[in-house]
Amino acid sequence: MLVIGRRKHAYADAEILEDDDFPAGDRPQKVPKHAFNVWTKYEIQDGPLRGLGLGIGGRWYSDQAADLPNTFDLPAYGILDLAVFYTRGPWRLQANVNNVLDKRYFPAAYSRDYVLPGEPLNVFASLTWRFAAQ
Secondary structure (H helix, E strand, C coil): CEEEEEEEEEECCCCCCCCCCCCCCCCCCCCCCEEEEEEEEEECCCCCCCCEEEEEEEEEECCEECCCCCCCEECCEEEEEEEEEEEECCEEEEEEEECCCCCCCCCEEEECCEEECCCCCEEEEEEEECCCCC
């Protein structure tokens, strides 16, 4: 079964209209004009591998103002993520690989001296148990 879990595009043409400290027309911090993300997964439904699944997803953000007033921008970036999972009854074992291509990116900043780097390639696993409410 192929499931398109989520796909979203956000468009935000945000600007400061009036402020005592910052010029009108400046863009707010950490608000990309375009943000797009998609996630899809496939899970085997029959046979001995029933419950085994794979997922792939990504996120892309356009450039964004890094500070106020707008003295510099953070560049646009895209990130690719993967998952493999196995579900049997109420149990699910899952491994995720985030930032598969180990992309160097900067999701936020507070000033030229304080720019936050994004997470590098990372892997994590989880084991979950779901129970039905009575």
